[in-house]
Amino acid sequence: MKGLLKRNKKTFIFMTSLLLFLIGVGVIQEIVKNLKPFEDVPVVSVETKDENKNQGSEVLKKPVNDDVKVSKGFYDTSLDDKKLEEALVYFEGVYRPNDGIDYTKDNESFDVYASASGTVIRKENDSLLGWIVTIEHQKGIQTIYQSLDDIKVEKGDQVKQGDVIGKAGNNVYQSTLKKHLHFIVSIDDKTVNPDKYFNQKIEKIKTTS
Template sequence: MMAEVMKMREEEKKRSSLNKFFKKRWVFPAIYLASAALLISMIFWYQTAGNNTADKAKLTEEGKELTGMHDNDTVIEVNQSFENVSVPVKNQDEVDYVTQFYDSNASMDEQEAALIVDGNKYRPNMGIDIAMKDGSEFEVLASLSGKVTAVRNDSLLGNVIEVEHDNGVKTIYQSVKDMQVKSGDAVKQGQVLAKSGTSQLNKEAKNHVHFEIRKDNTALNPLDFFGQPFTAFENVDKEAADTEKQEDASGETEQDPAAGDSEQQETDADNDGQSQETDSHEEDQSNQMINE
């Protein structure tokens, strides 16, 4: 009983002290100010968070406009400028180059070896034909990173894959089968494109891949570029420009000696004709005087 009485007295003391606390003048203003400060802080935090989200979205959209990329675009990392041109096979030590590139500056024997017999016609080989030494089938790999621009079936050439690169460079793979890519695909160097096959155009090569490198649609000898950096193709333009300058310079300074002799002969003939006419006229005058 005493314990209950003591407990009731303690509760009355607490209520009394709480009532005294709220009767003080500064309590309610303090509570109001604290509530207002908390409310303002929450509003400020909400506005700041909303602005950050909007800024991020704006930056993202501006970035898409600057780069031309959209949500459904695929980003592919290609370090093509830093790549070395590679042989389009896995084990290059196990291959033979069964037909060489036709070089107009090569010897007659080398040019003859680079001709492909097509019925009763001879075609210059605009690439190289690669085959395994043991004649087995092999995987054809991308020589450089790039974008596939054409994949077509061709009974004469043995199917064709074309891959486009920077600066007007294109690699072409013919006489292939089981093609693993389609037009529009982005491929990386060393990626499997197809398997080697045969073609009606060059039956003597048997199982092989016909590989070409073209710069601005001009065929280049792939053997000159294997192991070279991609920037080596820039020298092709410089060499072509230097050759054109040399040809222009030689054309301006050279003269045709035969033309000069011809002009001199024409001048001499005219002089001889005039001299003969003068002598004949003088002879006529002399005869007339004698007759008189």
């Protein structure tokens, strides 16, 4: 009798263990069945606040520090005769309207900064104008930096506002200015007076041009 009870107890323990094992296997199979393949799991892009910043909300800044002075302004027909005369460039016996602003610092070199965030679409050494870098900010809006030296960027680079893109250098076209930066703002391939657009939001520049 005791032997029978002992065998029944072992059988009960075995069957209980087997049942619990089978239940556990079933639960695991159900969990695995409901798991999504790795490739089906959506990838969430995590961006910093700066990286997600809308470039259009930036305002156009001057490309130089405050201690750098304007040596020749943009030829703007709304100016008086004296300022118009000062905005002419004399080269090879001909006077031409200045299509940008020229900055100098007592013939010292100085840092040149990106006026706004954008993409470098041109880096070229011109025989008259010197090294040129062009940055596109939004479609049709470009800033152009001429007479550069020690350039820090390459074509295709993404730059942020305030990044150093190079230093002021020399060129043949305005050799009398010695070390200087020639700065141009272009909207739909038309040069405009940069002074009218400094501190304006990039996204609004085209609507006010």
